[in-house]
Amino acid sequence: MTPKKSFLIMIHCEQHTGYAVGVLEHVFYSAARAAGYDDDSIFWSFTKVTDKSNKIIECQFNHAANYSELKSFIEKNNIQQALAFDLSYPADILPVLHSTGVSHIISYWGASMSSLNSGLKLAYKKLEWILRRNKPHQFIFESEAMRLTATKGRGIPHNKTYVVPLGVDTNKFFPAYQQDYYAHDELGISRNRKIVFYSGHMEERKGVRIIIQAAIELIDRQCNKDVHFVICGNKNNEADPYKAILKDTLANEHVTFAGYRNDIAELMRSSTVGVIASTGWDSFTMSSVEMMASGLPLIVSNLQGLGETIAHNVNGFHITPGDFNALANNIATLIRDPILAREFSTQSRLRAETLFSQKIQTLAIAKILQLQP
Numbered sequence: 001m002t003p004k005k006s007f008l009i010m011i012h013c014e015q016h017t018g019y020a021v022g023v024l025e026h027v028f029y030s031a032a033r034a035a036g037y038d039d040d041s042i043f044w045s046f047t048k049v050t051d052k053s054n055k056i057i058e059c060q061f062n063h064a065a066n067y068s069e070l071k072s073f074i075e076k077n078n079i080q081q082a083l084a085f086d087l088s089y090p091a092d093i094l095p096v097l098h099s100t101g102v103s104h105i106i107s108y109w110g111a112s113m114s115s116l117n118s119g120l121k122l123a124y125k126k127l128e129w130i131l132r133r134n135k136p137h138q139f140i141f142e143s144e145a146m147r148l149t150a151t152k153g154r155g156i157p158h159n160k161t162y163v164v165p166l167g168v169d170t171n172k173f174f175p176a177y178q179q180d181y182y183a184h185d186e187l188g189i190s191r192n193r194k195i196v197f198y199s200g201h202m203e204e205r206k207g208v209r210i211i212i213q214a215a216i217e218l219i220d221r222q223c224n225k226d227v228h229f230v231i232c233g234n235k236n237n238e239a240d241p242y243k244a245i246l247k248d249t250l251a252n253e254h255v256t257f258a259g260y261r262n263d264i265a266e267l268m269r270s271s272t273v274g275v276i277a278s279t280g281w282d283s284f285t286m287s288s289v290e291m292m293a294s295g296l297p298l299i300v301s302n303l304q305g306l307g308e309t310i311a312h313n314v315n316g317f318h319i320t321p322g323d324f325n326a327l328a329n330n331i332a333t334l335i336r337d338p339i340l341a342r343e344f345s346t347q348s349r350l351r352a353e354t355l356f357s358q359k360i361q362t363l364a365i366a367k368i369l370q371l372q373p
Contacts, residue, residue: 006041006077007032007369008102010084012061014048020286021085024110027167027362028083034366043077045070062092074100081369083108087136094134106368107136112146112283112304114153125155140368142166142284143305162368165308167361168289170353175295176269177345178338183230183270186263187256193228194335197271197296199264199287202238205280207301212242212255213324214277218331219251227335229255230267268294272341273334275299279321282306293352297344299330309356315347 009028013021032042042055049058057073061084070093073079080103087093087107097105117125129135139161141147147163150156184191196215200206208231218224229251231239239257246252261267268274274291276282276298284305291298292309298316300306310316319326334341354360 004041004078005081006043006079007035007037008043008045008074008079008082010045010059010061010082010087012047012084012086015046015050015056020110023286023358024085024108027358027365028085028108030362031365031369032083034363035369041077043073043079059093061087067093067096070096071100074102080104082106083365083369084136086110088113089132089135094136098134104138105136106138106140108140108365109146109150110142110283112149112153112281114149116148116152117155118152122152122155125153127155129155129157138162138368140164140365143308145304145308146283162364164361164364164368165356166284166286166289167358168286168293168352168356170293170357170359173265173268173290173293173352175293175345175349177295177342178272180266180270182263182266186267187230187258189228189230189256193226193254194272195270196227196229196273196275196331197232197268197291198230198275198277199232199268199290200276200285202234205278205282207277207279207321208242209245210277210279210322210324210327211275212245212251214275214328214331215251215255216246216249217324217328219254220249222328222332224332224335225254227254227331230258230271231255232258232261232264232267234258235260264290265294268296271296273297273299273331274316275327275331276306277301277319277321277324277327278303278306284309289352289356292348292356295345295349297334297341297348299327299334311347311351315344315351 044056045059047060049056059070082102083106085108141163144163147161151158181191183195198211202208215229234257274296276288278301282303288309298310300310301321302318303321312318317330
């Protein structure tokens with residue numbers, strides 16, 4: 001009797017990394033189940049394993065130390081399809097997967113692959129794709145901008161790629177627009193203030209500096225005293241450079257750095273506007289779809305995949321990266337025009353439900369898995 005085919009989910013991180021990786025692990029597993037694999041035929045790999053199991057193996061994409069063990073693992077479990085998170089090419093592991101009978105390898109990308117190329121350089125990349133023997137069969141990207149970094153950056157044929165946007169848990173992130181004061185009470189903010197919310201990394205390209213400059217413009221120069229900024233994601237001393245900018249300003253009393261938190265959904269629900277003011281590459285951000293599902297009007301930089309998340313003048317506004325005046329003015333518009341803000345809120349939730357739900361993401365990946373032999 002021929003053993004049933006099995007499926008391998010390959011994560012380029014340690015086991016139990018959590019955060020966005022943990023969400024993707026759940027999505028990949030659910031997609032495999034939806035594609036017809038049962039629990040007994042779904043296997044995992046991580047760069048480091050802490051909870052040993054006969055269904056989990058430790059391996060790295062570019063380190064051959066235990067590839068003999070991986071070969072045995074694949075053959076023993078009749079693994080014929082693999083979905084690998086951020087698996088590029090070339091990669092040491094690709095010849096191993098091909099030689100041991102994995103008939104289809106899909107690389108899921110949560111980041112850009114390359115800068116864009118043209119002319120002779122792009123032609124060279126296309127030739128490299130044709131000539132390279134060991135490579136993934138298909139690629140999944142989270143935005144059209146990310147797909148372009150493959151097709152126009154690495155020369156990967158368009159028909160080898162799919163776009164599946166990130167999905168949000170719409171049961172966890174849901175709206176209670178202007179009816180919830182959790183953030184105010186939890187963070188000691190007056191209920192009279194409208195909260196402008198940001199959640200994400202704190203490196204310079206994420207635009208926290210632009211948000212701080214917009215806060216100073218709104219509060220010190222435009223005298224908007226009924227607004228408060230809540231910025232989440234800082235750890236250790238990451239907020240210090242931004243606190244230095246706020247020193248000796250009126251805005252200093254209108255900005256809260258709330259750190260890493262487990263109550264992001266609750267904080268979003270009691271906010272009025274969501275902002276992401278990135279100044280560098282931003283392929284797609286989970287926080288933007290979480291804000292949408294929470295019914296927040298959004299103001300985002302019109303950058304790559306980030307710009308794809310909202311519809312300008314439908315559920316929010318695009319701004320030119322780095323333009324803190326535009327950010328401030330758009331925030332002021334939404335605070336002063338509650339009818340427009342509520343319409344944007346309704347459209348944000350609708351957009352999340354119809355385009356960016358975790359269910360839609362899972363079923364789209366499952367459909368791709370079912371298309372393969």
